[in-house]
Amino acid sequence: MAAAKPDSELVVETSHLTKIYQNRQIALNDATLSIEPGSVLGLLGPNGAGKTTFLRLILGLHRPTAGWAKVFNKTMTPNAADLRRRIGYIPTNPQFPKGMTPITYLDYIARLFGMPRDERKPRLASLIRAVDLLPHSGESIAHFTPGQTARLAVAASLINEPDLLIWDEPTHGLDIEARRSMLELIKTLAAEKTLILSSHNLTDVDEVCNHAAVLNKGQLIFFGSLQELKGRIRKNHYELDLDGDQKSITKALGVLKSMKEVTQAVLRQRRLDLKLTDDVPNTAILAQIFQVLFDNKVTLICLRSLGMQTEQAYLDLMEQEESRGFTRLVQLADAA
Numbered sequence: 001m002a003a004a005k006p007d008s009e010l011v012v013e014t015s016h017l018t019k020i021y022q023n024r025q026i027a028l029n030d031a032t033l034s035i036e037p038g039s040v041l042g043l044l045g046p047n048g049a050g051k052t053t054f055l056r057l058i059l060g061l062h063r064p065t066a067g068w069a070k071v072f073n074k075t076m077t078p079n080a081a082d083l084r085r086r087i088g089y090i091p092t093n094p095q096f097p098k099g100m101t102p103i104t105y106l107d108y109i110a111r112l113f114g115m116p117r118d119e120r121k122p123r124l125a126s127l128i129r130a131v132d133l134l135p136h137s138g139e140s141i142a143h144f145t146p147g148q149t150a151r152l153a154v155a156a157s158l159i160n161e162p163d164l165l166i167w168d169e170p171t172h173g174l175d176i177e178a179r180r181s182m183l184e185l186i187k188t189l190a191a192e193k194t195l196i197l198s199s200h201n202l203t204d205v206d207e208v209c210n211h212a213a214v215l216n217k218g219q220l221i222f223f224g225s226l227q228e229l230k231g232r233i234r235k236n237h238y239e240l241d242l243d244g245d246q247k248s249i250t251k252a253l254g255v256l257k258s259m260k261e262v263t264q265a266v267l268r269q270r271r272l273d274l275k276l277t278d279d280v281p282n283t284a285i286l287a288q289i290f291q292v293l294f295d296n297k298v299t300l301i302c303l304r305s306l307g308m309q310t311e312q313a314y315l316d317l318m319e320q321e322e323s324r325g326f327t328r329l330v331q332l333a334d335a336a
């Protein structure tokens, strides 16, 4: 029996992790973070941000240019095959040998892991059932739908009972039903494993992750709990559904725009997008806004806070980062 792991054991730890490719592309710059057991980390960032590079460094598929990555407290290197055995990896768009069936493929992978014959059979059977591929277990992979292919990839990544799962865009290209079944599978697995999921889908991240790391142009611009990410966003962002004649609404809009506490007021049809300053308690500003609407005989049908969604948090973070980058550019230009 395996010795019980101390609770404090970190699953992943990186320090100043940096990757510069041979073409001098700085794909990852100085990323330091640590991932505790039981985390479900959503790795976010626009295209080319460095997500896959980060994952491949943790997997030991790339050698860092500087810094280090540890997995289960051991330094990961391209030679650390024993460490990789504890990780179940799914790349974006996994490919399989087309001539095989799920049974022959999974059996092949199990043999690569050195699993004895008597263990292979029950393990394969339970995995195929778990990913709902039993009716297709003898069919050629060549004819699989993207959803079936994704489920086979999940089964393959679980063969060796890994403690850490690293899945690069697991819901990419899946239809609604396949995506739903993938998210449910992730939630089930999250009860006993640590997961790192790279994703462009913030709704998925919101649903299954408890931590987030955000990369932008190779920089780790956020790492922490999802709650923390959401807590960072401008809370004073609201959407108001209005009713009343258009003239009155336009007049009210004019007054709102002139208020110094209102940093943005955009009207689309009868929906008003409002951003307020953080300087004053929002109830005080909202009270004034309601008064303006009342004075102009505009009815408020619904008020929504856009503040608590991961997507909004992410977009705000990116916006702040872009303006910081712009400021840096201006400073550089000024200094030149």
Ligand SMILES: Nc1ncnc2c1ncn2[C@@H]1O[C@H](COP(=O)(O)OP(=O)(O)OP(=O)(O)O)[C@@H](O)[C@H]1O
Residues within 6 Å of the ligand: 021, 022, 023, 025, 026, 027, 045, 046, 047, 048, 049, 050, 051, 052, 053, 054
């Ligand atoms: N093998 C490589 N050689 C040279 N440059 C590379 C290599 N792999 C990635 N890059 C570059 O490094 C940067 C980060 O790429 P990476 O694939 O890690 O980003 P990503 O966040 O995973 O992007 P995506 O969301 O599009 O998959 C990009 O500018 C990319 O062009």
